[in-house]
Amino acid sequence: MRLITRVGEWFDHRLQLAAPIREAAGHPVPRNTASWFYVFGSAALTVFLLQLVTGILLALIYVPSAGEAWSSLQALNHQVALGWFIRAMHGWGSNFMVAIVLIHMVQVFLFGAHKYPRELTWVVGVFLLLMTLGMAFSGQVLRFDEDAYWGLGIGASIASRVPIIGPFAVKLMLGGPIIAGATLSRFFALHVFVIPGLLIGCVCLHVLMVLKLGINEWPMPGRIVRRATYEAEYHALTKQDGAPFVPYAIWKDMFFAAFILLAIAACAFYFGPFGPTGQPDPTIIQTAPKPDYFFLWLYALLSLLPPALETPFLLICPPLVILGLILLPFLSGEGEKSWKRRPIAVITVLVIAITLGTFTRMAQFTPWSPHMNAWSGDPVPDRYIHGTTALERQGALVFQVKQCRNCHSLGNTGGERGPTLDSVAVRLTQDQLIRQVIQGGGNMPAYGNNLSPAETTALVAFLETLHPASQGPARDAALDLVLGNGQVKTSGTQP
Amino acid sequence: MSTNTVTAPPAEAALSRRGFFMKLGILFNGFAAIVLALPVARFLFSSITHGRGNGYLSWVPLGNVSNFPEGETRMATFRNPLVMPTDGKTVDTACWVRRIAGDQFQVFAINCAHLGCPVRWFQQSGLFMCPCHGGAYYRDGARASGPPERGLFEYTYKVENGVLTIDAGQLPTPGDPVASLTSEKPPCA
Numbered sequence: 001m002r003l004i005t006r007v008g009e010w011f012d013h014r015l016q017l018a019a020p021i022r023e024a025a026g027h028p029v030p031r032n033t034a035s036w037f038y039v040f041g042s043a044a045l046t047v048f049l050l051q052l053v054t055g056i057l058l059a060l061i062y063v064p065s066a067g068e069a070w071s072s073l074q075a076l077n078h079q080v081a082l083g084w085f086i087r088a089m090h091g092w093g094s095n096f097m098v099a100i101v102l103i104h105m106v107q108v109f110l111f112g113a114h115k116y117p118r119e120l121t122w123v124v125g126v127f128l129l130l131m132t133l134g135m136a137f138s139g140q141v142l143r144f145d146e147d148a149y150w151g152l153g154i155g156a157s158i159a160s161r162v163p164i165i166g167p168f169a170v171k172l173m174l175g176g177p178i179i180a181g182a183t184l185s186r187f188f189a190l191h192v193f194v195i196p197g198l199l200i201g202c203v204c205l206h207v208l209m210v211l212k213l214g215i216n217e218w219p220m221p222g223r224i225v226r227r228a229t230y231e232a233e234y235h236a237l238t239k240q241d242g243a244p245f246v247p248y249a250i251w252k253d254m255f256f257a258a259f260i261l262l263a264i265a266a267c268a269f270y271f272g273p274f275g276p277t278g279q280p281d282p283t284i285i286q287t288a289p290k291p292d293y294f295f296l297w298l299y300a301l302l303s304l305l306p307p308a309l310e311t312p313f314l315l316i317c318p319p320l321v322i323l324g325l326i327l328l329p330f331l332s333g334e335g336e337k338s339w340k341r342r343p344i345a346v347i348t349v350l351v352i353a354i355t356l357g358t359f360t361r362m363a364q365f366t367p368w369s370p371h372m373n374a375w376s377g378d379p380v381p382d383r384y385i386h387g388t389t390a391l392e393r394q395g396a397l398v399f400q401v402k403q404c405r406n407c408h409s410l411g412n413t414g415g416e417r418g419p420t421l422d423s424v425a426v427r428l429t430q431d432q433l434i435r436q437v438i439q440g441g442g443n444m445p446a447y448g449n450n451l452s453p454a455e456t457t458a459l460v461a462f463l464e465t466l467h468p469a470s471q472g473p474a475r476d477a478a479l480d481l482v483l484g485n486g487q488v489k490t491s492g493t494q495p
Numbered sequence: 496m497s498t499n500t501v502t503a504p505p506a507e508a509a510l511s512r513r514g515f516f517m518k519l520g521i522l523f524n525g526f527a528a529i530v531l532a533l534p535v536a537r538f539l540f541s542s543i544t545h546g547r548g549n550g551y552l553s554w555v556p557l558g559n560v561s562n563f564p565e566g567e568t569r570m571a572t573f574r575n576p577l578v579m580p581t582d583g584k585t586v587d588t589a590c591w592v593r594r595i596a597g598d599q600f601q602v603f604a605i606n607c608a609h610l611g612c613p614v615r616w617f618q619q620s621g622l623f624m625c626p627c628h629g630g631a632y633y634r635d636g637a638r639a640s641g642p643p644e645r646g647l648f649e650y651t652y653k654v655e656n657g658v659l660t661i662d663a664g665q666l667p668t669p670g671d672p673v674a675s676l677t678s679e680k681p682p683c684a
Contacts (some may be wrong), residue, residue, distance in 0.1 A: 067583025149585070153611030153666065154627070160670030167671035171542045177551035177665035178588070181581030182542065281584040283572045285605060285613035288626035302610060303628040307644045311669075368629040368641075372615060403620040407629075417629050445631050445639035450621040 024211050028242030032218035034249035037111070039256035040104035041210070046257040047097045048203065050264065051135075052196070054090040062142070064188035066181040066280065069144035073276045088268030091143075094136055096264050098294045101132050106349055109328075112337025113216035115225045119329035121209040124202050126325045131199050133294065138191035140292050144184055145276035150289035152179045161311045179282075214238065215245075219337035226334055288369065296363035297356045303368040304359075367416035370406040374414040381411035388465055395462025398455045402447065410466075418444055425464045425473035432474075433460045551577060551664040552673065557602070560657050563594040568616050568634060571602075576664040590650065591616055591623070592659065593634065600659060603636050604648035604667045611668065614647065623647060648672045 012018045061080055063072040076083035105125065108114060114122035137155070141148050152174070159173055160166040175182030217237055243249070278287060291299050305313055339346050371378075380396045388396070399405065407417035428436065437456060440446035451459065467473050537544075545551065553576040563569055568591055575586040591603040591614075603623070605613045612627035622639060623632040630641035637646045648667035653660050665673045 065581040065583065066585045067581055070583075150612055150627075153606060156666060157606075157609070157611040157668045157670075160668035162670065167668070168543045170666070170668055170671060171546050172540065174666065175542050176579070177542075177546060177577060178575050178585070179666060180575070180585040181579045181583065183585075185581070279584065281587065282605070282613075283584075283587050283589045285570075285589055285615060287613065289612060299628075303642060305642070307642050310642065310644075369626055370624045370629055370631070372624065372626055375617075375619075401619050403617050403622070403624075406617075406624065440640070443640045445622055445633065447620070449633070 025246040026244040027211065027214075028238040029215050029245045029249050030217040030237050031241050031243050031248070033215045034243070034252060035218065036252055036256070037107055038215065038249070039253050040100055040107055042253040043256050043260050044097065044100045044104050045203065045207070046260060047093055047100060047264070048199070050261060051090065051093050051097060054086050054093060055192070055196075057086050058090055059192065064142070064185055066144065066184045069142070069184060070276055070279050073143065073145075077273060077276075084273050085268055087273035088271070089264060090139075091274040092264045092267040092271070094139055095293065096260060096267075098132060098136055100260070101129055105129060106353075108216075110339040110342075110345060110349065111216055112219050112225070112339075112342070114329040114332075115335070115337060116227050116230055116329075116333045118209070118213055118216065119333060121206060121213065122329045123326055124206045124209070126322070128199065128202050128206060129325075130322070131195050131202065134195050135191060135199070136292065136294050138187045138195065141184065141187040142191055143275050144280050146278040146280055146284065146287045147275070147289045147291075149179060149280040149282065150287065151291055152183060154289075154291075158314055162315060215249075216337075219339070221336070221338040221340045223337065224335060225337060286372075288366075288372070290363075290366075293360065297359035300359035300363040303366070304362075365416075369415075370417050371415040372406060374405040375400055375403040378405055378410075378413040381413075384410060384466065388462070391458050392462045392465055395458035395460065398451070398459040399462055402451065402455075402459075404459075407444075421463065421466055423467050423471070425467040426471050427474060428463075429474045429476045429479075430460060430464060431476060431479070433463050437463075546665065549665075549673070552662050553664055554653070554660045555663045557590070557592060557659045557661060560594075560598070560654055560659055563592050563600070563659065565594050565596050568593040568618070570605075570616070571659075573661070573663060588663070589613070590661070590663075591647075593636075598654045600652050600654070601636060602650040602652050602659075602661050604650065606648065606667055607643060608632075608638070608645050608647055608669060608672070609641070609643040611666070644669070645672075 008018075058076065061072060061076050061083060063069055073087070076087050078084070108122070108125070141152060156170045156174060156179070159169045162169060171177065173183075173186075174180075175186045214234055217234060274292070278284060290296075301313075302310065336342055380400060385393060385396055404421075405414045407415040409416055409420045410422060412420075424433070434456065436442075436444065437451065437459060438446060438448040447456075464473055555573045555576060557571040557573055562571075570589055571592045572587055572589050575582075575588055578586050589605040591605065593601040593603070595601065603614075607614050607625040607627065607630050609625065609628055609630045612625050614623040614625045614630070614632065616623055621634045623634075623636075625631070625641065625643075628642050630643040631639040632643070632647050633639050635646075636649060638644070650661035650663055652662070665671075667673050
């Protein structure tokens with residue numbers, strides 16, 4: 001024991017780190033900050049360290065070459081002992097990281113911790129969020145499978161829309177004219193050297209400022225932040241009602257950190273690693289690429305925005321959001337901290353959370369994408385053909401063969417791009433059906449060039465049978481009157 | 496604290512030998528930084544400078560004209576003109592070839608004009624459909640529906656000695672539709 005002490009003293013005589021560490025560990029924090037609400041920052045740091053360790057482990061096997069990356073991932077999954085588990089830990093770690101960073105941000109915002117004098121801590125935090133998302137995207141690229149390949153194409157297409165510099169940005173991003181070896185190599189450099197280096201620097205700054213400025217006290221309604229008096233008030237608070245950070249508050253951080261690590265390990269063990277999906281071969285086009293969950297909301301948004309709004313939205317919104325986040329502590333640097341007295345803050349968080357949640361949910365079943373195999377895989381349900389004429393059956397055949405099914409569902413199977421056609425005859429008359437099929441419109445392509453008159457007649461005859469038994473098909477009452485052919489049966493239209 | 500006790504430096508200190516050398520040292524380092532920055536920038540932006548004046552494009556054969564029956568649209572693949580040793584399979588690119596009649600062709604990029612996903616051809620309905628965000632195009636490449644703002648990207652082509660050749664080598668994107676720079680816009684559906 002004496003030897004250990006002496007060795008310790010020998011080192012500290014040279015390093016002189018013990019005193020500042022002891023001071024940092026023992027610095028007084030307001031007692032009410034020893035709360036389970038205050039554990040997310042340290043949890044994010046823990047997951048970041050986990051990502052560093054698992055990332056280095058993966059780099060022992062992974063080959064950042066477009067020709068070999070995919071096979072090296074397969075080797076990790078299947079050949080190297082527990083390679084699958086380390087990949088799964090890294091993948092699930094990234095999911096947890098994004099989630100925890102977002103939760104941390106919401107907590108900080110709702111507790112008013114971005115206000116004076118912690119503005120810079122918040123600003124550095126915004127950059128940490130952006131870098132975390134950068135790591136998430138570049139990490140998805142390193143899992144060099146078909147999703148990564150086409151995801152890069154989507155990234156390039158978005159970047160290309162920036163006026164003037166767009167095309168140059170694309171070549172800089174891809175490292176050449178196409179998505180190829182140089183692209184993967186530069187994303188490897190970004191993911192492994194550039195962004196982590198910046199992240200480590202910014203995390204140190206972030207934590208240093210938390211230590212220097214003190215942890216945000218529990219917000220009390222009515223306790224107003226004023227630039228002139230805040231620091232004196234905070235100092236008095238830690239003096240009157242303070243406790244040393246270690247061990248008074250840190251045990252909750254430690255428990256939560258361990259819980260998160262175990263949760264990641266459990267997910268990794270139970271669900272396994274992410275992909276890789278199919279090979280990154282651009283000649284294999286039977287694929288429907290999808291981003292990882294943290295970018296699903298964007299995927300949904302890009303499908304649902306009106307085409308003309310898309311480019312302005314992509315180019316204007318992200319800079320505005322980032323600018324807004326950076327300016328936030330300067331625009332509301334004083335005043336109430338408690339969420340109980342900041343209804344607009346609470347509503348903003350709720351609206352953003354619900355919006356992102358809704359888009360993410362929608363992106364899981366992509367109602368906007370045609371079901372590429374529905375026309376050959378999902379037959380017309382029997383009950384829609386039962387008791388129909390030969391012409392109507394021919395129409396059902398046309399309906400399948402012309403791939404109408406890829407966008408329109410019948411009996412809950414098929415695409416959801418267009419409206420479901422189970423009761424289309426109630427909505428549209430015969431003439432309207434013919435017009436819609438031939439001319440398209442309302443986001444439907446025109447089929448006039450692609451259907452013979454006989455096919456159109458048969459298809460419309462089939463569509464006219466699609467109505468509930470209790471509800472007749474739509475009819476043009478005026479036409480019935482003009483023709484006067486005795487087809488008028490509804491009493492309301494009798495002259 | 497010590498700043499209070501420091502007296503103002505004498506006037507000649509601004510021109511002292513050491514001060515002068517320090518300034519010279521800063522200048523010298525600035526010069527060294529510029530000398531080093533030039534090759535670094537040249538290296539870093541080489542992927543942009545290489546592409547100036549369509550430097551990435553060249554004529555690539557897609558195969559004999561007889562491989563493409565008249566009135567049909569078929570997939571063809573070609574190897575990108577610029578190949579790096581680590582590219583693997585990524586240099587093989589697909590495209591859609593529509594032979595209208597005789598030597599009249601349309602060669603479409605595989606990438607959707609919306610965000611670059613691979614579009615698929617459906618012979619029966621005469622449509623290209625995109626699996627990502629639901630864009631659809633007619634057989635002549637014109638936009639049919641969905642989020643794309645334009646028709647499919649088209650490669651410039653020529654037929655030489657019975658071989659269909661296209662001017663390719665760069666990923667077409669909405670902001671830089673290289674492939675269609677010299678070709679005519681697809682006619683209205």
